[in-house]
Structures are given as structure tokens and as C-alpha cells.
Amino acid sequence: PADRPALLEVRDLARNFAGLVALDGVSLSLRPGRITALIGPNGSGKSTLVNVVSGIYQPSRGHVVLDGEEIGGKPDHMIAQRGLIRTFQDPRLVPSFTVRENILLGGQRHFRSPMLAAALRWPSTLREEADMVRRAEQVMALAGLDGVADQIIDSLPYGYRRLVEVGRAIMAEPTVVLLDEPAAGLSEAELGRLATMIRHLRDTGKAVLLIEHHMDFVNDIVDDVVVLDSGREIYRGDMRGMREDPAVIAAYLGV
Ligand code: ADP
Numbered sequence: 001p002a003d004r005p006a007l008l009e010v011r012d013l014a015r016n017f018a019g020l021v022a023l024d025g026v027s028l029s030l031r032p033g034r035i036t037a038l039i040g041p042n043g044s045g046k047s048t049l050v051n052v053v054s055g056i057y058q059p060s061r062g063h064v065v066l067d068g069e070e071i072g073g074k075p076d077h078m079i080a081q082r083g084l085i086r087t088f089q090d091p092r093l094v095p096s097f098t099v100r101e102n103i104l105l106g107g108q109r110h111f112r113s114p115m116l117a118a119a120l121r122w123p124s125t126l127r128e129e130a131d132m133v134r135r136a137e138q139v140m141a142l143a144g145l146d147g148v149a150d151q152i153i154d155s156l157p158y159g160y161r162r163l164v165e166v167g168r169a170i171m172a173e174p175t176v177v178l179l180d181e182p183a184a185g186l187s188e189a190e191l192g193r194l195a196t197m198i199r200h201l202r203d204t205g206k207a208v209l210l211i212e213h214h215m216d217f218v219n220d221i222v223d224d225v226v227v228l229d230s231g232r233e234i235y236r237g238d239m240r241g242m243r244e245d246p247a248v249i250a251a252y253l254g255v
């Protein structure tokens with residue numbers, strides 16, 4: 001459904017760090033039930049875009065409109081509360097909590113940090129929420145995490161932590177989800193589970209932005225592709241066109 005109104009509109013977004021232009025006028029639209037890949041070499045501004053859109057960094061210029069409302073420069077917890085949920089390149093979980101407990105924290109959309117959410121909300125509210133616990137079980141089944149539900153995060157291999165982070169995002173019932181390199185370091189089996197989770201987000205009408213280097217993985221699940229280089233869009237279209245695009249090839253070859 002490419003014609004449904006966008007849930008997230010990014011217009012001419014820019015961000016400088018001292019003298020460095022990390023993001024230089026990027027625009028994109030995320031629509032419900034569609035997966036957009038954001039691709040580009042290291043340092044091209046992908047994480048910066050996610051950080052600005054999700055309220056971690058202030059924009060230097062431009063607009064971010066979530067479901068019709070300008071959110072550019074708003075605090076991250078407010079943006080999360082409005083339904084935009086992101087994951088981090090390095091999973092941010094509560095290491096001493098179990099898988100189930102970390103997934104449950106997603107039910108608290110506005111957590112500023114998982115640690116803070118844990119301190120404020122656990123166990124008084126969450127434990128009593130039978131409905132949330134049921135949903136968490138569904139998310140864990142979807143992610144293939146039901147076998148490790150009671151294990152402490154710290155005791156699990158890295159790939160599991162990534163899946164838990166995406167599971168926590170699903171648990172938040174977002175409208176827009178930004179996934180920053182969720183496939184990095186995953187085994188083939190884990191990639192399959194991640195793909196199932198991302199398709200679930202799509203099939204339940206979320207707008208998904210997927211930052212990913214793993215091209216076979218991206219190829220299998222995305223609808224649209226945007227490629228950045230040095231903070232600017234150099235390609236927009238489908239995967240097939242991207243592979244043959246001279247600007248994209250040049251960016252990756254460094255010429
Ligand atoms: P990507 O995610 O595409 O690899 P980033 O968005 O992380 O790229 O980085 C884009 C550029 O912005 C890089 O040159 C990076 O060093 C710089 N950058 C990102 N975050 C900061 C920051 N907090 N302070 C200074 N420079 C930053």
C-alpha cells in the first residue's frame with residue numbers, strides 16, 4: 001500500500017557536529033505496512049538520522065513529522081510516547097533482568113532508559129499486568145525466545161540480545177519503528193527469527209525503517225531503499241536498481 005499517508009515524514013533534515021556535517025538535508029517518508037531500508041557506508045549518517053528523528057539529538061535544520069505532528073527537537077521520551085520506537089546498534093537492555101522482564105519493559109513506551117524504567121516501574125505496575133504478560137509471551141514465541149524466557153540477559157549470547165531488543169520494540173505497539181543494524185552479528189537461524197519479527201511489524205501496519213548492511217537479508221524483506229553517502233541521499237528506489245546504480249557503487253568503492 002504505497003499510497004497510504006505516511007506515518008513519518010522527514011524533510012530536509014540536517015545535523016552538524018562542530019565542523020562536521022553528519023546529515024545534510026535528508027528527506028524520507030515511512031508508510032504503514034512498508035519496510036524501508038536505509039543503507040550507506042560507515043559514517044554516512046544513518047545512525048545520526050535515527051538519533052535525530054528519535055529525539056536523542058537536536059536537528060540543526062529540517063522537520064520531523066510523526067502522524068501529522070511536528071516532533072523535531074522534542075525530547076526522546078515524548079517521541080517514544082507518541083509511538084515512535086527505535087533500537088540501538090548496541091542493544092540497550094537491563095543486563096540483570098530476564099528475557100521476559102526486558103520484553104515487558106517495552107510495554108512502558110516512554111522509558112527514557114531501560115534502567116530508569118526498571119527503577120520506576122518494576123515490579124509494582126508491570127507484574128500485575130496480566131494482559132501485558134500475555135502479550136510478552138506472544139512476542140517471545142514469535143521471536144523464538146520462549147525457551148529462554150527466564151534466563152538473565154547477561155547469560156545469553158549476543159544474537160539473543162538483539163532479538164530481545166526488537167521484541168521489546170514490538171511489545172511497545174509502536175506506529176513507527178527504526179531498527180539500527182538489528183541483523184549485525186546474528187547467525188543464520190537468528191536472522192530468520194529477526195525477519196519473522198520485522199515482517200510481523202509490517203503485517204500489523206507499522207512503518208519500519210531498517211538500517212542494515214547484510215544485503216541478502218535486506219533484499220528478502222524490504223519494499224523501498226534509500227542510500228546515504230556523506231549525509232546525503234544518493235539513491236532512492238528498489239533493491240534491484242540500487243545494485244546497478246553508479247553513485248551507490250562509487251560510494252561503496254570509495255571512488
Ligand atoms: P553511520 O551510522 O552511517 O555509520 P553515523 O550517523 O554514526 O554514521 O555518523 C555519521 C558521522 O557523524 C560520522 O562522521 C560520525 O563520526 C559523526 N558523528 C556521529 N555522532 C556524533 C557525535 N555524537 N559527535 C560527533 N560526531 C558524530
Ligand code: MG
Binds near residue numbers: 046047048089
Ligand atoms: Mg550507525
